[in-house]
Amino acid sequence: MDDYRVIETPAEFDDAVASLLAGEGPIAVDAERASGFRYSQRAYLIQMYRRGSGVFLFDPPQIPDFSALQAGIRSEEWVLHAASQDLACLREVGLDPDRIFDTELAARLLGMPRVGLASVVEELLDIKLAKEHSAADWSTRPLPQSWLKYAALDVELLVDVRDRLVDRLAEAGKTDIGAQEFDAVLHRAAKPAAAEPWRRLSGIHAMRNGRNLAVARELWLSRDELASSTDVAPGRLVPDASIVAVAKSLPSTRRALADLREFTGRQSRSELDRWWAAVERGLATTELPAVRVPNDAPPPPRSWAARHPEADARLKLAKTAVAEVAESLGMPVENLLTPDFLRRVAWSPPAPADAESIGSALAELGARPWQVAATAQIIATAFVEASQALLDAASDGS
Known part of the structure; x- marks a missing residue:
């Protein structure tokens, strides 16, 4: 196999655009960031593949304008x-399908299953x-050939x-379910x-x-400022656990901060004046x-039985009913309906709590039409059963 080349010059970019436009069918797209290494979530490599065109590996920091590529492939799938995970960093460089x-x-x-x-x-x-x-520092330059091969295979297949x-x-x-879900991902507000x-x-x-x-806040803000200015992931400067340890111990002197065993990280000592100033502010x-x-x-559902037994009964019966529908459809329950949506309508149901009103409430929260059609009626039925069960229990108790 030939070595993979990274596209980083105007001439190479123009050739790649022409080749991609000459291909046929959908375009496979992927992006590599440097999460855990850099503060930003920018793309450091963008991979594309199209049948009849081949694989192209773009170096975003070296390409100031992706508009020609965007105009040519925007309407394609x-x-x-x-x-x-990738749409935000693609949009940052002007690529938006x-x-x-x-x-x-x-x-x-x-x-x-996987x-x-x-x-x-x-x-x-x-x-x-x-x-x-997969967890490499993709801001590395030059990128090793083994990394480029890995990146190319991510789109080639x-x-x-x-x-x-x-x-x-x-x-x-x-x-149709897939189409609705894909569209929801594409148009989901940040x-x-x-x-x-x-x-x-x-x-x-x-x-x-x-x-x-207050001490935790000041340390976090100081770390974030340094991470942003140096484009280094905050956790690589000082881990969260170190900030929390300082905030819990409240050191009263600079020496006490320096002596804190849990205060670690690549910048914990070299930037000690910065951190001590943050502690003092806090x-x-x-x-x-x-x-x-x-x-x-x-509130967390574990507290519902004591705080709001009616809501607890609604949620338990509705969860069981929704799980049964998910099983019948052969998909995870969270893909059938976002659990938070169910918790919200169970805690504070619309009035009347019928299928139409519950469906409207779910849609307002962000449920797609197919999800509403699959769950609104069974949730409404579960709510009625929960209410009746509570009434029966009260009647038996009296």
Whole structure:
């Protein structure tokens, strides 16, 4: 096999665009980031394959304008595996499809036991893919030839996988379901930025004191500023566990911070003045974070029996009913209906709690038409049964 070349000059890019436009059928697309190494989630390699054209490996940092490629292939079907992971970084460089086929999502809808690309390829094509470079630092330059081969194989087989999945979806009567799901992924709105992103620190939920939270907040903000300016993944500078350990211990001096055994990381000592300044701000501030942040989500279901027994009864019966439908359709229950949607309508059902109202509530939350059609009536029935069971229990008790 010839060595793979990375496309990084205007002339190479123009040739690649012309070749892709001359090909036929869907276009397989993948992107490689440097998650865990870099602060940004930008694409450091974009792979494409089309029958009649071949494989093309683009170097996004070296290509200032993808508009010619976007204009030429936008209306074609793009085939991606776990599209939600790559669409954002593709859009960042101006690549945005009108329609997609998501091979991972199709595999889930078909109830395949393993949906990673290597597993799907092996089951459908009887070809084993090595995944040894999936967690590599793709910002590395030059990229080793073994990495490029791995990246090329990620798209080279994807159209064949798509064809097998198209047939299986048709055989299972799930072609329309797949189309609705793919469209939902493509048009899903990006999550709004968190108001207090520092609250995502792993382990912070165990803290119940505003002063500890203030120190954690200041350390997180200081780390994030350094990570952004150096384009290094925050956890590589100072791990979350180290920030939480400092926030719990509340060191009173710079030396106490330096002596803290759990305070580790590549920048824990070289940037000690930065971290100590953050600790001091957290210790001195009068603007302490709230220990509990209100949100509109229902409480954890484990507390429902005591707090809201009617909702608990509704949820338990509806979960069982939805799980039975998912089993009959041969797919994971979370693909039939997002569990949070069911929790929300069980905690606070519409009035009247009939199939039409429940269907409208689910649709407003984001359920697709096929999901509403498959679940609204059975949820409504479960709610009626739950209400009757509570009435019967009360009557027996009296």
